[in-house]
Amino acid sequence: MKLKIYFGASSPPLQSLNLKTGDWGTHFAVVDKEKCTGCKVCEQYCPEDCIEVKESGKEKYAVVNYYYCKGCGVCASVCNFGAIKMELKEFFR
Amino acid sequence: MKKVVRGFYAVAYSVKLCRPSVICAYPITPQTEIVENLAQMYADGELENCEYITAESEFGAASILVGASAAGARVFTATCSQGLILMSEILFNAAGLRLPIVLVNTNRALSAPLSIWNDHQDFMVLRDAGIIQVHVENNQEVHDMIPQAYKIAEDKKVLLPFMICMDGFKLTHAYEPIDLLEQETVDSFLPPYKPEYYLTTKKPIAMGCYAPPPFYMEFRVAMQNAMLRAKEIMRKVFREWAEVSGRDWGEHLAVDYPNSRIMVVAMGSIVAPLRKVVKELRSEGLDVGLVKIRTYRPFPVEDVQKELGSSEKIIVLDRSVSFGYEGPLSIDLKAALFGRSVEFYSYIVGLGGRDTSKDFLASIIRNVAHNKEKPGWAFKGYKEFEEVIP
Amino acid sequence: MKFIGSGHGACPGCGLMIAVKNVLKALEGKCFVANPTGCLEIVSSQYGRNAWGVPYIHSTFENAAAVAAGIDAALRALGRKDEGKAIVLAGDGATADIGIGCLSGAMDRNHDIIYICLDNEAYQNTGHQQSALTPPGEATKTTPVGKVLPGKVGKKKDMVAFALAHGCPYVATSSCAIPADIRRKVKKAASIEGFSYIQIHCTCVTGWGVDGSKSIEVARLAIETGLYPIVEFVDGKLVTVRKIKEKKPVIEYLKMQRRFSHLFEHPRGKEILDILQKMANENIAKYNL
Numbered sequence: 001m002k003l004k005i006y007f008g009a010s011s012p013p014l015q016s017l018n019l020k021t022g023d024w025g026t027h028f029a030v031v032d033k034e035k036c037t038g039c040k041v042c043e044q045y046c047p048e049d050c051i052e053v054k055e056s057g058k059e060k061y062a063v064v065n066y067y068y069c070k071g072c073g074v075c076a077s078v079c080n081f082g083a084i085k086m087e088l089k090e091f092f093r
Numbered sequence: 094m095k096k097v098v099r100g101f102y103a104v105a106y107s108v109k110l111c112r113p114s115v116i117c118a119y120p121i122t123p124q125t126e127i128v129e130n131l132a133q134m135y136a137d138g139e140l141e142n143c144e145y146i147t148a149e150s151e152f153g154a155a156s157i158l159v160g161a162s163a164a165g166a167r168v169f170t171a172t173c174s175q176g177l178i179l180m181s182e183i184l185f186n187a188a189g190l191r192l193p194i195v196l197v198n199t200n201r202a203l204s205a206p207l208s209i210w211n212d213h214q215d216f217m218v219l220r221d222a223g224i225i226q227v228h229v230e231n232n233q234e235v236h237d238m239i240p241q242a243y244k245i246a247e248d249k250k251v252l253l254p255f256m257i258c259m260d261g262f263k264l265t266h267a268y269e270p271i272d273l274l275e276q277e278t279v280d281s282f283l284p285p286y287k288p289e290y291y292l293t294t295k296k297p298i299a300m301g302c303y304a305p306p307p308f309y310m311e312f313r314v315a316m317q318n319a320m321l322r323a324k325e326i327m328r329k330v331f332r333e334w335a336e337v338s339g340r341d342w343g344e345h346l347a348v349d350y351p352n353s354r355i356m357v358v359a360m361g362s363i364v365a366p367l368r369k370v371v372k373e374l375r376s377e378g379l380d381v382g383l384v385k386i387r388t389y390r391p392f393p394v395e396d397v398q399k400e401l402g403s404s405e406k407i408i409v410l411d412r413s414v415s416f417g418y419e420g421p422l423s424i425d426l427k428a429a430l431f432g433r434s435v436e437f438y439s440y441i442v443g444l445g446g447r448d449t450s451k452d453f454l455a456s457i458i459r460n461v462a463h464n465k466e467k468p469g470w471a472f473k474g475y476k477e478f479e480e481v482i483p
Numbered sequence: 484m485k486f487i488g489s490g491h492g493a494c495p496g497c498g499l500m501i502a503v504k505n506v507l508k509a510l511e512g513k514c515f516v517a518n519p520t521g522c523l524e525i526v527s528s529q530y531g532r533n534a535w536g537v538p539y540i541h542s543t544f545e546n547a548a549a550v551a552a553g554i555d556a557a558l559r560a561l562g563r564k565d566e567g568k569a570i571v572l573a574g575d576g577a578t579a580d581i582g583i584g585c586l587s588g589a590m591d592r593n594h595d596i597i598y599i600c601l602d603n604e605a606y607q608n609t610g611h612q613q614s615a616l617t618p619p620g621e622a623t624k625t626t627p628v629g630k631v632l633p634g635k636v637g638k639k640k641d642m643v644a645f646a647l648a649h650g651c652p653y654v655a656t657s658s659c660a661i662p663a664d665i666r667r668k669v670k671k672a673a674s675i676e677g678f679s680y681i682q683i684h685c686t687c688v689t690g691w692g693v694d695g696s697k698s699i700e701v702a703r704l705a706i707e708t709g710l711y712p713i714v715e716f717v718d719g720k721l722v723t724v725r726k727i728k729e730k731k732p733v734i735e736y737l738k739m740q741r742r743f744s745h746l747f748e749h750p751r752g753k754e755i756l757d758i759l760q761k762m763a764n765e766n767i768a769k770y771n772l
């Protein structure tokens with residue numbers, strides 16, 4: 001099959017969503033549902049745009065998409081309620 | 094409608110008829126009056142749905158046109174010499190981005206020494222950029238070439254920048270009677286620009302992605318393919334133009350007295366006096382013909398082989414230097430005729446506006462015809478000198 | 484809807500990405516991005532890995548302001564202004580050094596664009612060399628610490644003054660530490676016709692030598708020490724200033740970062756520390772922070 005190339009080295013949008021960056025870091029973010037108030041502060045800061053406040057029933061808390069989380073710790077550092085902890089990946093323990 | 098106008102007006106008027114959306118340029122002699130004329134048309138409200146932008150430099154002008162062309166606009170600029178090489182980084186980029194920017198270069202020497210006068214050193218810098226380069230002999234030809242340039246550059250099989258090279262002063266400032274095109278003629282020949290590949294929030298694409306080694310090469314091959322396809326598309330457009338306008342400028346080459354023993358090859362305004370000289374020399378009994386190179390890039394190898402392949406002596410008149418080698422046009426012709434038994438007499442003439450009178454041109458041809466010259470290359474028309482420190 | 488996708492290649496904790504996603508969010512994706520060569524470009528627009536969800540163009544390192552101006556002109560001429568604004572997302576080097584000619588031209592002509600300078604205070608993409616926005620005393624690869632020299636000698640170019648001198652209708656600073664402020668200012672800029680210049684302080688974890696988890700803390704300290712005043716001008720008039728509740732000495736900010744670590748040992752370190760504290764004091768006085 002012939003290789004398809006996009007004209008003039010252009011690209012369609014959002015191809016990066018296919019790229020897994022979750023295996024980059026040594027750590028990963030873990031949200032404590034009990035402490036999380038769903039305030040969305042972490043959402044605004046996450047450089048990977050991979051933590052999002054989700055609502056299920058009465059509960060409202062931040063959920064990390066581990067496919068992308070680079071474990072930078074930004075979310076944990078900005079959380080006003082100490083609801084996010086950075087944990088070392090199994091591999092590095 | 095025939096009218097006596099100067100070269101820059103012939104350009105500006107034709108650009109207007111092509112209904113560009115964005116015009117952006119920076120003054121430089123001898124191009125300035127092209128954009129001044131367009132500015133006047135803009136000031137008079139004659140350029141409909143068009144933005145005229147006074148850039149802060151040629152670099153800025155070319156960059157503004159990259160943005161405008163990428164956003165789907167038909168664009169125009171004009172420049173030369175220092176301005177062209179200041180644009181060069183962006184023009185190389187525009188070619189890779191596959192943007193059909195049309196520009197007129199009013200061929201001028203490069204500094205140092207500073208010279209505002211005409212030769213062909215400036216556009217040679219862009220020769221390998223992936224930009225179509227066409228040369229004109231007179232102001233009617235440049236007037237006619239502009240709608241054709243848009244049609245070719247915007248063809249989906251091409252999509253490359255297009256540069257029309259006209260000799261500075263010799264053409265820009267010359268008064269000539271020009272058969273000015275009618276708006277209807279241009280409208281029927283050149284459809285509005287409706288790109289398929291452009292920036293829009295309706296279908297957001299990224300342009301100008303960087304390509305690591307596993308990807309880069311294909312895009313450069315694609316550019317070359319587009320250049321080579323352009324040869325056929327240009328031929329078609331040139332033919333169509335001949336029908337629409339009633340003026341036939343030839344195709345990639347225009348030949349006087351084909352298959353003569355001696356063929357003179359040149360491009361640009363020098364072709365006009367050469368044509369007269371060749372005619373006179375034929376009446377002296379010399380078997381001499383003339384090849385005018387119209388399309389310089391893509392280089393019309395097949396046409397060159399057809400028209401020059403069986404001549405005995407080729408006289409090339411270059412107006413620039415590939416320093417450390419010889420004239421670039423001569424180099425290209427030799428490569429195209431590799432393996433043929435033809436003698437090359439390659440001369441570099443008329444640098445920085447140095448006069449190339451008809452007598453001068455005639456003597457060059459006579460000397461070759463009468464075996465007073467050996468094959469090879471040389472500068473002609475300069476004084477013997479010795480360099481000293483002040 | 485994402486306007487810049489996850490899966491991009493920025494270092495973990497990169498301030499650029501925090502700024503960019505908030506800029507795009509404020510514009511609800513109604514924009515055309517011109518992005519010069521630099522870290523943001525490299526991490527987001529590799530062929531086949533495009534992270535952008537908005538129309539995007541990278542031309543060269545020094546011409547993004549002009550490219551955006553061209554996009555704006557085209558949208559105007561083609562009657563497509565309703566699609567969105569042309570914006571620039573440029574590094575500090577692309578802005579204050581190599582691209583300043585195009586920037587000046589675009590400001591002067593007052594194109595309707597939002598120019599965002601993502602100020603990580605050096606050429607980070609090429610491995611941390613000094614730019615005109617590198618502060619004094621920073622050790623970069625081209626202003627290294629030596630036996631004689633204490634890192635960069637010279638000052639940080641005042642691009643806010645540059646923008647104001649051009650008469651830009653909207654000029655502001657912000658920081659990756661305060662995303663809500665970024666969003667508010669970008670929205671404000673979008674509502675203004677004409678050239679907006681917004682300079683956003685963005686942590687570069689790699690170049691500055693801080694851990695990703697300290698990315699926000701360090702940027703916040705730049706504000707709280709007075710080294711990075713957060714201000715906003717409309718039509719040349721100062722309209723808002725971000726007040727500092729508890730002013731911190733610059734040392735607190737500097738000591739967190741590898742790029743300044745030599746200042747605490749070098750024979751000329753004290754001299755530079757004094758200069759930096761003086762800069763902060765002057766900012767505090769000037770803007771009544």
Ligand SMILES: Cc1ncc(C[n+]2csc(CCOP(=O)(O)OP(=O)(O)O)c2C)c(N)n1
Nearest residue numbers: 520521522544574575576577605606607608
């Ligand atoms: C004309 C030119 N000169 C130099 C470079 C090399 N170069 C690419 S990006 C860059 C530095 C970018 O610095 P900045 O604008 O601050 O962006 P950052 O990467 O720090 O975000 C340099 C020097 C280039 N691409 N083009």
Ligand code: SF4
Nearest residue numbers: 046069070072073075
């Ligand atoms: S650790 Fe970093 S990448 Fe992971 S969710 Fe938090 S902020 Fe996002």
Ligand code: SF4
Nearest residue numbers: 493494497522687688
């Ligand atoms: S080098 Fe700095 S600016 Fe570049 S991606 Fe990494 S943290 Fe961001």
Ligand SMILES: [Mg+2]
Nearest residue numbers: 574575605607
């Ligand atoms: Mg930088």
